[in-house]
Amino acid sequence: MPTVVENLAQRPAEDAAEVIDRLMAATADGMEAVNRLILSRSDSPVDMVPEVANHLLDAGGKRLRPMLTIAAAALFGTSDGNAVRFAAAVEFMHNATLLHDDVVDESDMRRGRPAARTIWGNQASVLVGDFLLGQAFLMMVESGDLGALEVLSRAAAVIAEGEVFQLAKAGDLSTTASDYEKIIHAKTATLFEAATEVGAMAGGAVPSARRALADYGRELGMAFQLVDDVLDYGGARGALGKNTGDDLREGKMTLPVILAIAACTDAERKTIQSALGNPDSGEDDLAAVLAIFARYGTLSETMAKAERHAEAARRALAEIPPSIERDILFSVPEFCTARAY
Amino acid sequence: MPTVVENLAQRPAEDAAEVIDRLMAATADGMEAVNRLILSRSDSPVDMVPEVANHLLDAGGKRLRPMLTIAAAALFGTSDGNAVRFAAAVEFMHNATLLHDDVVDESDMRRGRPAARTIWGNQASVLVGDFLLGQAFLMMVESGDLGALEVLSRAAAVIAEGEVFQLAKAGDLSTTASDYEKIIHAKTATLFEAATEVGAMAGGAVPSARRALADYGRELGMAFQLVDDVLDYGGARGALGKNTGDDLREGKMTLPVILAIAACTDAERKTIQSALGNPDSGEDDLAAVLAIFARYGTLSETMAKAERHAEAARRALAEIPPSIERDILFSVPEFCTARAY
Numbered sequence: 001m002p003t004v005v006e007n008l009a010q011r012p013a014e015d016a017a018e019v020i021d022r023l024m025a026a027t028a029d030g031m032e033a034v035n036r037l038i039l040s041r042s043d044s045p046v047d048m049v050p051e052v053a054n055h056l057l058d059a060g061g062k063r064l065r066p067m068l069t070i071a072a073a074a075l076f077g078t079s080d081g082n083a084v085r086f087a088a089a090v091e092f093m094h095n096a097t098l099l100h101d102d103v104v105d106e107s108d109m110r111r112g113r114p115a116a117r118t119i120w121g122n123q124a125s126v127l128v129g130d131f132l133l134g135q136a137f138l139m140m141v142e143s144g145d146l147g148a149l150e151v152l153s154r155a156a157a158v159i160a161e162g163e164v165f166q167l168a169k170a171g172d173l174s175t176t177a178s179d180y181e182k183i184i185h186a187k188t189a190t191l192f193e194a195a196t197e198v199g200a201m202a203g204g205a206v207p208s209a210r211r212a213l214a215d216y217g218r219e220l221g222m223a224f225q226l227v228d229d230v231l232d233y234g235g236a237r238g239a240l241g242k243n244t245g246d247d248l249r250e251g252k253m254t255l256p257v258i259l260a261i262a263a264c265t266d267a268e269r270k271t272i273q274s275a276l277g278n279p280d281s282g283e284d285d286l287a288a289v290l291a292i293f294a295r296y297g298t299l300s301e302t303m304a305k306a307e308r309h310a311e312a313a314r315r316a317l318a319e320i321p322p323s324i325e326r327d328i329l330f331s332v333p334e335f336c337t338a339r340a341y
Numbered sequence: 342m343p344t345v346v347e348n349l350a351q352r353p354a355e356d357a358a359e360v361i362d363r364l365m366a367a368t369a370d371g372m373e374a375v376n377r378l379i380l381s382r383s384d385s386p387v388d389m390v391p392e393v394a395n396h397l398l399d400a401g402g403k404r405l406r407p408m409l410t411i412a413a414a415a416l417f418g419t420s421d422g423n424a425v426r427f428a429a430a431v432e433f434m435h436n437a438t439l440l441h442d443d444v445v446d447e448s449d450m451r452r453g454r455p456a457a458r459t460i461w462g463n464q465a466s467v468l469v470g471d472f473l474l475g476q477a478f479l480m481m482v483e484s485g486d487l488g489a490l491e492v493l494s495r496a497a498a499v500i501a502e503g504e505v506f507q508l509a510k511a512g513d514l515s516t517t518a519s520d521y522e523k524i525i526h527a528k529t530a531t532l533f534e535a536a537t538e539v540g541a542m543a544g545g546a547v548p549s550a551r552r553a554l555a556d557y558g559r560e561l562g563m564a565f566q567l568v569d570d571v572l573d574y575g576g577a578r579g580a581l582g583k584n585t586g587d588d589l590r591e592g593k594m595t596l597p598v599i600l601a602i603a604a605c606t607d608a609e610r611k612t613i614q615s616a617l618g619n620p621d622s623g624e625d626d627l628a629a630v631l632a633i634f635a636r637y638g639t640l641s642e643t644m645a646k647a648e649r650h651a652e653a654a655r656r657a658l659a660e661i662p663p664s665i666e667r668d669i670l671f672s673v674p675e676f677c678t679a680r681a682y
């Protein structure tokens with residue numbers, strides 16, 4: 001769908017930033033309580049625990065997932081109590097995953113700063129991740145809501161399963177678009193889905209509205225990860241930059257690579273293969289791979305898929321009565337996709 | 342208390358093996374259901390998940406913790422339903438911890454076989470550990486018992502906190518006996534305590550009996566870890582062997598070392614210091630450290646402490662009405678300590 005992509009590409013980037021500003025403003029009260037809870041629950045008499053936890057928690061992540069939980073709850077009239085607990089639990093689960101991911105990916109940097117494992121080592125990253133996961137479950141238990149506990153604990157297992165699948169598929173050229181879809185659904189969309197679903201539950205949504213918010217979160221999460229995977233290649237236009245090509249060097253089989261391998265010549269496949277999973281592959285190798293992506297339009301095709309998920313997220317909100325919160329949630333998918341243009 | 346130690350040292354080792362056989366026989370029905378649940382919940386369409394999980398789960402661990410859960414529930418008349426769920430959850434939590442511990446300790450072997458990380462790498466060990474933790478929580482949620490969920494999720498956070506504390510103290514000669522007590526309470530006794538406490542809850546114990554079983558599990562866990570730390574130096578007599586001295590090489594500040602450092606001369610302290618946390622320290626270094634332990638009786642003193650916790654565990658059962666299960670639980674602490682003689 002090149003037309004959709006081109007239309008969106010013409011929208012000014014400021015619009016995207018405005019969306020996140022509006023989301024932040026609409027969830028400010030709830031997020032203040034969430035941030036207080038995060039601070040108190042990442043504390044411990046063992047100094048290394050808050051040191052490692054706060055290094056990541058303070059690193060200026062947008063806290064998109066807990067904001068979505070608060071906004072989803074607010075749709076149904078409340079954004080305190082359990083909404084705050086679930087939002088903090090979702091952020092802890094996310095940060096536990098990041099700590100473990102950095103160990104798994106052997107990443108040196110995270111959010112523009114040295115990764116926790118670079119400063120405190122893999123050991124502390126694994127263990128503080130486990131601590132955050134335990135604290136997340138404890139906050140969920142305190143909610144007393146067994147239904148929400150089920151959603152979040154199932155999400156924890158599915159996320160880990162998805163990460164193992166991704167690991168098993170690293171550098172595997174036979175990875176299909178359907179494998180990729182399963183991986184990003186599990187490792188990313190599941191937590192977005194859980195975040196909005198438990199938000200709706202905390203707000204007291206009826207079952208159909210709860211399902212709508214779950215659908216919204218899942219589709220938004222799919223769009224988010226597709227865009228992330230495009231951003232790793234410098235965005236929809238494909239451009240070399242300082243954070244470009246990490247996925248390629250780590251051998252991650254993301255959609256732009258999968259689509260290219262399916263379409264390209266034997267010689268081009270060899271070019272991709274020699275760069276994929278090769279930590280020493282440099283700018284020239286990346287430029288050669290980007291040229292293949294451009295030849296077959298795989299970054300645009302990935303963005304078109306992201307746009308379709310963004311549209312499905314918006315559609316999921318159709319049955320929710322209009323409100324300021326609904327308008328904001330409606331515009332979040334666009335924020336997600338606009339990052340790539 | 343050398344007299345206690347010597348008396349126990351004279352008991353035949355067969356007695357200890359008999360205790361575990363009786364525990365296994367008494368919990369056989371419940372454990373069959375637990376083992377089925379463990380098998381089904383460690384399965385996944387992602388092949389690597391059951392491969393890694395079962396490598397560890399099949400490795401012939403005694404499954405002491407889930408047996409304790411089943412036996413604790415049976416004390417109060419039931420060992421099915423939630424007792425089975427909690428027992429499987431406890432075993433999953435334990436195995437998740439082992440997978441992560443092997444990464445943290447860089448261990449190559451576990452239960453006499455190559456550690457999962459040796460075969461599948463650190464990455465799979467971290468992620469499959471996370472999967473097992475997620476599945477553990479899901480089984481707890483299925484119990485519908487929020488009280489037990491609180492016990493187990495609090496345990497998960499405390500265990501991780503204790504492991505971080507142990508990591509922070511590795512190789513730190515100023516570590517005190519009180520630090521050590523906090524570490525083993527958190528990393529080991531907490532899960533034993535949770536195992537017997539949720540067992541009692543599943544059995545429908547009244548609050549005082551629930552507390553008694555929690556006390557029993559905690560004291561048993563303390564004894565278990567003290568004995569483990571003595572076994573790492575070849576048992577109460579201190580003897581070189583193929584699995585001896587791992588803690589020393591990893592710089593773990595366990596009680597035998599802490600007591601020796603507090604009592605020894607400057608020259609002896611230098612001997613300990615040069616072997617501690619030194620992966621290259623060999624049999625000669627270990628023999629020199631064992632000679633210092635013998636000079637100050639620190640292995641016996643550690644065993645005496647284990648015996649006191651074992652006695653406290655037995656005492657905790659005093660108010661529980663006599664039954665076959667109570668008799669068996671009463672004898673388990675002795676099985677724990679007898680391993681070291």
